[in-house]
Amino acid sequence: MLRRERALVAAAEIGRRIGPSRVLTDEELVASYAGDESEVPPVIPAAVVRAETSDDVVATLEVASQHEVPVTPRGAGTGKSGGAIPDHGGLVLATQRIARLKQIDRANRIAIVEPGMITGELHAAVEAEGLFYPPDPNSLESCALGGNVAENAGGPRAFKYGVTREYVLGLEAVLMGGQRLSVGRRTVKGVTGYDLTALFVGSEGTLAVFTELWLRLVPRPPRTATALALFSDAAAAGRAVAAIVAAGLTPSVLELLDEESLAAIRARGAVPVPARATALLLIEVDGEAELVELELERAAEACEAAGAVEVLVAQEASQRRALWAARRELSRSLKAAHLHKIAEDIVVPRTAVPEMIARTREIGRAHGLVVATYGHAGDGNLHSNFLWDDPSLSPEVERAVEELMRLAVEMGGTLSGEHGIGLQKAPFLAYEQSPQLIDLQRQVKAVFDPKGLLNPGKIFGRSGHGAC
Ligand code: MLT
Ligand code: ZN
Numbered sequence: 001m002l003r004r005e006r007a008l009v010a011a012a013e014i015g016r017r018i019g020p021s022r023v024l025t026d027e028e029l030v031a032s033y034a035g036d037e038s039e040v041p042p043v044i045p046a047a048v049v050r051a052e053t054s055d056d057v058v059a060t061l062e063v064a065s066q067h068e069v070p071v072t073p074r075g076a077g078t079g080k081s082g083g084a085i086p087d088h089g090g091l092v093l094a095t096q097r098i099a100r101l102k103q104i105d106r107a108n109r110i111a112i113v114e115p116g117m118i119t120g121e122l123h124a125a126v127e128a129e130g131l132f133y134p135p136d137p138n139s140l141e142s143c144a145l146g147g148n149v150a151e152n153a154g155g156p157r158a159f160k161y162g163v164t165r166e167y168v169l170g171l172e173a174v175l176m177g178g179q180r181l182s183v184g185r186r187t188v189k190g191v192t193g194y195d196l197t198a199l200f201v202g203s204e205g206t207l208a209v210f211t212e213l214w215l216r217l218v219p220r221p222p223r224t225a226t227a228l229a230l231f232s233d234a235a236a237a238g239r240a241v242a243a244i245v246a247a248g249l250t251p252s253v254l255e256l257l258d259e260e261s262l263a264a265i266r267a268r269g270a271v272p273v274p275a276r277a278t279a280l281l282l283i284e285v286d287g288e289a290e291l292v293e294l295e296l297e298r299a300a301e302a303c304e305a306a307g308a309v310e311v312l313v314a315q316e317a318s319q320r321r322a323l324w325a326a327r328r329e330l331s332r333s334l335k336a337a338h339l340h341k342i343a344e345d346i347v348v349p350r351t352a353v354p355e356m357i358a359r360t361r362e363i364g365r366a367h368g369l370v371v372a373t374y375g376h377a378g379d380g381n382l383h384s385n386f387l388w389d390d391p392s393l394s395p396e397v398e399r400a401v402e403e404l405m406r407l408a409v410e411m412g413g414t415l416s417g418e419h420g421i422g423l424q425k426a427p428f429l430a431y432e433q434s435p436q437l438i439d440l441q442r443q444v445k446a447v448f449d450p451k452g453l454l455n456p457g458k459i460f461g462r463s464g465h466g467a468c
Contacts (some may be wrong), residue, residue: 003069007046007090010067014049014091017059024048033074033092037139037331039342040082040423045072048092054174054211060093061209061454062178070453071176073205075115075147078139080343081422083151083204087457093209095146102212104129109217110169110186115146115210122215132220134161137418138328146210152202154418156327159378160252160286163418165201167216173200173208176454186214199444204420205455207448221286224252225296226314226323229303230277234258234373237279238354240306241377244283245350247302249295253284254378255327258357260387261374264333271326276309281377282327331383334372338387342397344404344425348413350380356411360384363403367396381417405431426461 008025015023024030025047035042046069049060064071070090077084086092099116106129113122119133120140126133136155137143143153149171154163170184184190184197200207231237237256244254257265259278266273273280281303285295300311314320326333335341348356357373364371364386375383386400405415405428415425415432429438442460446452 003089004046006067007069010063010069011047011049011091013067014060014063017063018049018051018056022050022052022056024050030092033077033094034086036077036079036082036084038080038082038085038419038422038424040085043086043089045086045092046089048094050094050097052097054098054172054180057093057095057098057174057209057211058178058180060091061174061176064091065177065451065453068451068453070456072455073150073209075144075150076118076142078143079147079151079422080345080419081151081416081424083420083422083455083458084147085423087423087462090453095209095211096144098211099144101125104131104217106131108186108188109219111215111217112186113145113213113215115144115149115213117145119143119145119148126217127220130220131217133167133215133217135164135167138331145213145215149201149210149213150203150205151418151420154376154379154381156253156255156282156284156376158376158381158418159254160250161218165198168197168201168213169216170197170214171200171210172212173210175208176449176451180211181208184214188216202420204422204458206445206458207454209454221252223289223292224284224286224320225292226320227283227296227300227311228314228323229281229283229300229308229311230274231279231281231303231308232276234279234357235354236307237281238357238377240281240303240308241353242351243302243306244299245378247298249299249302251283251295251299251378252286253282255282255375256280256353256377256382257282257327257330257374258372260370260372260385261330261334264330264337264372265326267337268326268329268333271322274310274312281308282323330374334385334387338370339389340391340393340397341385341387342401343383343385344401345375345381345383345417345419346404346408346413346415347379347381347417348408348411350378352411352413353377353380353382356382356408356413359407360404363400363407367400368393369397369400376417379417380413402428421459423457423462426457426459429460
């Protein structure tokens with residue numbers, strides 16, 4: 001039987017088990033599950049299961065495994081590396097409708113949530129209880145917690161608070177084949193057995209499908225203050241980041257935007273960025289009110305010493321909101337400014353940020369591409385964007401991306417800080433990891449998914465999974 005027919009047979013059987021309304025085969029509906037927010041071309045699956053309960057997930061993975069049909073798990077589809085693209089066809093298993101907030105336990109500072117819950121909604125719910133869930137990918141109004149955990153998402157606050165992995169105490173998951181697993185713990189401490197929770201976080205949907213997440217919360221910081229440090233070049237802004245850290249400060253946010261990124265923000269007219277700035281740092285400090293003022297002042301001094309033209313402190317909550325709206329929209333603003341864009345999320349040691357920005361610009365220039373760099377400079381995590389309008393430049397873009405990836409690794413960095421390897425960066429995995437390490441990870445994958453059916457093609461590349 002052909003692969004697509006096999007998938008449709010499996011879909012029909014899943015429909016009989018969980019209810020046909022939860023299984024889509026209509027071409028138009030199914031097509032809306034073909035892509036994500038990366039630049040990887042979409043692939044239309046044979047069918048989509050819109051799971052509403054963990055039992056639906058079990059049934060899907062059991063039946064798909066019996067029929068040897070590939071399954072691509074999908075949260076909200078906001079991923080940036082092609083992780084939710086059903087590259088091998090088969091079924092998409094969408095968990096967006098398994099989305100309850102099951103519990104906020106204030107005394108133990110834990111939230112129990114289902115994977116389809118929108119991240120921003122969890123923020124609002126826990127903040128109303130005086131608690132805080134720090135991971136804040138910029139798509140927080142639309143991304144889902146299950147996807148955040150699958151990708152080990154970061155975001156601007158990772159500089160102070162760390163990434164998603166640091167907030168996942170445990171989870172419930174279903175393996176390809178339909179076996180349920182409880183992994184980890186609901187206590188703050190716990191060292192029983194191997195830390196499989198840490199393995200599942202960031203596994204990009206290749207090991208299991210999550211059905212419940214046990215998340216660690218922290219107290220909500222009483223005050224947050226925001227400042228913009230304006231610079232006449234990105235290198236100076238990069239040096240200011242290192243100076244802030246060297247001064248012993250830990251702002252919650254240290255975001256850098258270069259000239260091209262500022263141009264995109266200005267073009268959208270969303271927030272007035274003074275014309276004298278050709279680069280800026282968005283700095284945020286949170287904590288007790290008195291300390292916040294002091295820390296922001298010291299960060300401003302460090303910026304001035306590193307060559308800031310001016311440091312502006314946001315006076316009103318509305319100014320802060322406008323700044324964040326502009327920052328969160330930046331990727332879309334860049335997309336609006338050029339016909340084509342490819343965005344990466346390399347990380348280099350933070351002291352190498354100025355050099356990385358300059359060398360990325362050189363790579364762009366050599367290949368006739370516009371470069372915009374912005375991102376979580378405090379972590380050395382840069383969103384390096386190549387932008388172009390002439391489609392004939394595509395081969396140049398491929399070469400530029402390859403050079404960028406090699407350079408990030410040569411400079412002591414890594415391919416991806418938060419978006420994952422997915423399909424987009426799979427061709428470059430061997431730049432960073434040895435053949436032995438890659439092989440060991442493939443073996444780990446095979447323990448959980450011996451037939452290679454769960455999210456095939458991701459991390460290890462298209463030839464990595466024989467079964468489908
Ligand atoms: C961001 O920081 O804005 C996102 O991680 C990536 C993006 O939208 O480019
Ligand atoms: Zn980011």
